Amino acid sequence: MAYVVTENCIKCKYQDCVEVCPVDCFYEGENFLVINPDECIDCGVCEPECPAEAIFPDSDPKAADWAETNRQYAGSWPNITRKGDAPSDADEWKTKSGKKALLSPNPGR
Template identity: 50%
Template sequence: MTHVVTEACIRCRYTDCVDVCPVDCFHAGPNMLVIDPDECIDCAVCIPECPVNAIYAEDDLPAGQQAFVALNAELATVFPVITKAVPPLPDADAWKDVTDKLPMLER
């Protein structure tokens, strides 16, 4: 099993989770993080660090977020690895409670 970054991360990209990850499984895109399922060790330390509750164990994904399993796997092959926290996107706070953000994902 792996952990999955869901839609809540889009347009926010807080990276608090990156600092606590014991392996390099996070990848940063222009406006979202993803988790490489081949690198994730299922430790769950990233879950409570996410200020927008965007990270879930694959088996605990909320309804409507299952597509993010494949999306994380796909984008982890494209987005570069991130190993240290960086500032969130400038307007992250304005987007943290917005839903239905998948059309805004930048690849």
């Protein structure tokens, strides 16, 4: 089992979760983070750190549609090991739903 990042992270990308990950399995896209499920050790320390409540175990029904997305982008986006700055409008996007179409396939910086 692994944890995955879901839709709530899109356009929020707070990165609090990155700081606590003991195996550095987060990867950064332009407006989204993903967890490499092959690297995740299922420790769960990232889940409570996410202000957008976007991280779930892959066994959770909320994560079902996102496991493959996490795997796909973890293979092409840069690894991130330190917390960076969240977008200036992250708080505005935090509680919005229906953001899947806004997911950028572009890698982060």
